[in-house]
Amino acid sequence: MAFFQLHAPKEPAKHTIDPALQPWVEKYRPKTIDDVSAQEHTVAVLRRTLTSTNLPHMLFYGPPGTGKTSTILALARQLFGPDNFRSRVLELNASDERGISIVREKIKDFARQTPRAQAASSDDKTYPCPPYKIIILDEADSMTQDAQAALRRIMENYVRITRFCLVCNYVTRIIEPLASRCSKFRFKPLDNASTSARLAAIASAENIHIPDSVIDTLINTSHGDLRRSITYLQSASRLANSTDPPAPITSADIQEIAGVVPDEAVQNFAAALGIEGDTMDVDGTTDRRKGFDQIQRKVKEIVREGYSAAQLLTQLHDLIIEHPTLTARQKAQSALALAEADKALCDGADEELQILEVALLVNKAVTS
Structure with a gap:
């Protein structure tokens, strides 16, 4: 047995x-x-x-x-x-x-x-x-x-x-x-130098190479929140190591992880609104119908990409306010349109319609 x-x-x-x-x-x-x-x-x-x-x-x-x-x-x-x-x-x-x-x-x-x-302390400290x-x-x-x-x-x-x-x-x-x-x-928000030094030290300890441009993107997307920037860095590192051989970490990776609209997309959208470049005809008039069709196509393209309307308007606001050539009046009119759209989005308005309305009002402000 x-x-x-x-x-x-x-x-x-x-x-x-x-x-x-x-x-x-x-x-x-x-x-x-x-x-x-x-x-x-x-x-x-x-x-x-x-x-x-x-x-x-x-x-x-x-x-x-x-x-x-x-x-x-x-x-x-x-x-x-x-x-x-x-x-x-x-x-x-x-x-x-x-x-x-x-x-x-x-x-x-x-x-x-x-x-x-x-x-009694076990480590004699x-x-x-x-x-x-x-x-x-x-x-x-x-x-x-x-x-x-x-x-x-x-x-x-x-x-x-x-x-x-x-x-x-x-x-x-x-x-x-x-x-x-x-x-x-x-506790005040961390300054860029302290955040940059901390991120560089973590990257060195984890044996990953990140250029200064990526650190700048981490700082800009986290807005002084060190915890958030460290989380973004870890996510980007895991994304880069998922390929063989490991891919380098880029600013676009950080923006994708952070859920922000890529800078290139925001600048292209701003250009369609007349913020970058000239939408005026030779005789000094603006073809409103043509402008509307162009802007509507650009808005539909932005919406199809699945970007957050609130995030897009936030980044567009920063671009307009910091723009070197726009007048104070143009910035004020654009900011008012952005504020009204933000309130409408909080109340549950349609994102595509709000982006389109903001685009038309900003276009009118910067081309008038």
């Missing part, structure tokens, strides 16, 4: 991530506050808290992708070390957990617990490990008014053992009693 011994399957190791599959946003997230880019004032103030360990409640606000969450996470790691981080830091995204029940249960339960004694915990509320401007009102009492009652860090994009959406209890830190 044969006997079979059954073995329980081995459980895979927890929290192990293949670096090749890890998003670069997480892979290259700052490990210390000194790694945070372009936020010199905030970093200088927080660096002093590492020596005094006297941390107030904090309110980080500013545009997306400027390093708010990365900064507080890096500060917490430097304060508590890897062994105490999980027991001393509670991170919640208020976009998902923003009701008053979460404040009364999850946040209050964590805030009222007295911190445990410092654990010395961390301040002050006698309090940190609660990080990301996207705090999404919390309801009732939840914010309930939170202020918790911040007062447990201030001795718990510090709060509210992270938000719009500081005006934080109620005044809550904001007044926090030290405010404004």
Whole structure:
């Protein structure tokens, strides 16, 4: 008789991530506050808290992708070390957990617990490990008014053992009693030099070659959002490596990934409207019927390409406003047409009709 011994399957190791599959946003997230880019004032103030360990409640606000969450996470790691981080830091995204029940249960339960004694560090590093915990509320401007009102009492009652860090994009959406209890830190959009240096460092670490023109395109399409530009770079790298041999990364690839209209398409569309070149006849008159037919064909061509109408109008607006030869009156009339179309698109208007109307009004403004 044969006997079979059954073995329980081995459980895979927890929290192990293949670096090749890890998003670069997480892979290259700052490990210390000194790694945070372009936020010199905030970093200088927080660096002093590492020596005094006297941390107030904090309110980080500013545009997306400027390093708010990365900064507080890096500060917490430097304060508590890897062994105490999980027991001393509670991170919640208020976009998902923003009701008053979460404040009364999850946040209050964590805030009222007295911190445990410092654990022995496994890597022989010395961390301040002050006698309090940190609660990080990301996207705090999404919390309801009732939840914010309930939170202020918790911040007062447990201030001795718990510090709060509210992270938000719009500081005006934080109620005044809550904001007044926090030290405010404004995170400004990253300047081009800091973004360029960070992207170049990531590209070098990943052994990919990107010319300066591609970095400029990444900066222009991300509008100061470093997280977005890193994501675009990773997507472009995977796209380039999907061929054999790997193809070079181009500005057109970045624009395709970012969902913006290619510069060439915008310039050709602008030329059809008379912004680049002359639509006037020799005698100084304009053939309106001929112009309408040309513009209508160009609009249909743009629509068939599947470009977003809102994105196209945004880029056309930038081109018109920055144009060196258009007069202020022509720019104002064009901007008014673009604004009315943007409102109509938000109300659900037909994209092709709105593009056509804007094209005709802009053509009239620049040729009159």
